[in-house]
Amino acid sequence: xxxxxxxxxxxxxxxxxxxxxxxxxxxxxxxxxxxxxxxxxxxxxxxxxxxxxxxxxxxxxxxxxxxxxxxxxxxxxxxxxxxxxxxxxxxxxxxxxxxxxxxxxxxxxxxxxx
Amino acid sequence: xxxxxxxxxxxxxxxxxxxxxxxxxxxxxxxxxxxxxxxxxxxxxxxxxxxxxxxxxxxxxxxxxxxxxxxxxxxxxxxxxxxxxxxxxxxxxxxxxxxxxxxxxxxxxxxxx
Numbered sequence: 001x002x003x004x005x006x007x008x009x010x011x012x013x014x015x016x017x018x019x020x021x022x023x024x025x026x027x028x029x030x031x032x033x034x035x036x037x038x039x040x041x042x043x044x045x046x047x048x049x050x051x052x053x054x055x056x057x058x059x060x061x062x063x064x065x066x067x068x069x070x071x072x073x074x075x076x077x078x079x080x081x082x083x084x085x086x087x088x089x090x091x092x093x094x095x096x097x098x099x100x101x102x103x104x105x106x107x108x109x110x111x112x113x114x
Numbered sequence: 115x116x117x118x119x120x121x122x123x124x125x126x127x128x129x130x131x132x133x134x135x136x137x138x139x140x141x142x143x144x145x146x147x148x149x150x151x152x153x154x155x156x157x158x159x160x161x162x163x164x165x166x167x168x169x170x171x172x173x174x175x176x177x178x179x180x181x182x183x184x185x186x187x188x189x190x191x192x193x194x195x196x197x198x199x200x201x202x203x204x205x206x207x208x209x210x211x212x213x214x215x216x217x218x219x220x221x222x223x224x225x226x227x
Binding site for chain 2: 003032033036042043044045048055056059080090095097098099100101102103104105106107108
């Protein structure tokens with residue numbers, strides 16, 4: 001299996017622009033997670049889906065952030081409008097939603113908002 | 115409020131010796147704990163896990179110890195090898211690990227030759 005695939009790997013944009021990050025989970029996994037890594041806050045959970053349904057979005061920082069999972073093989077995280085403080089590495093992970101299961105991470109998208 | 119804490123931002127260990135990475139947590143609802151390893155420009159990679167019903171789990175050179183009364187876990191790597199140089203994240207979850215993870219801020223382990 002190719003693992004969790006994220007695109008783009010790097011994104012540089014200007015403040016105010018819309019940014020869309022993409023994730024393809026491991027085939028057969030039914031849970032998908034979005035995390036953000038910053039120097040100040042470390043790795044923090046933004047939102048996760050189970051069977052394409054958002055379960056917990058309490059980590060989403062503001063209404064400027066939204067996430068969708070239209071099918072089992074694709075998810076997006078959108079920031080509109082983007083701000084410099086959104087600069088971070090965004091990770092997607094997937095797992096089988098069973099106790100004791102492991103989350104597998106993608107390589108991340110490094111976002112820079114100028 | 116940090117629910118998972120790794121108080122050592124970095125740790126330097128000589129090759130062949132034991133590396134001990136520590137992690138403390140505050141949330142009593144956590145019942146599943148994991149360690150992830152991360153190289154630069156890559157995503158975290160799962161290393162080893164432990165359920166709260168156990169106090170030790172071993173996998174090759176890696177052993178995780180859990181002390182529930184102290185809300186403390188540790189990762190032992192023995193013997194340490196140069197390829198072990200990476201950032202190690204402690205993570206915790208409730209519900210047996212089926213939900214999202216709460217991560218510590220990581221410890222940068224440096225193995226010196």
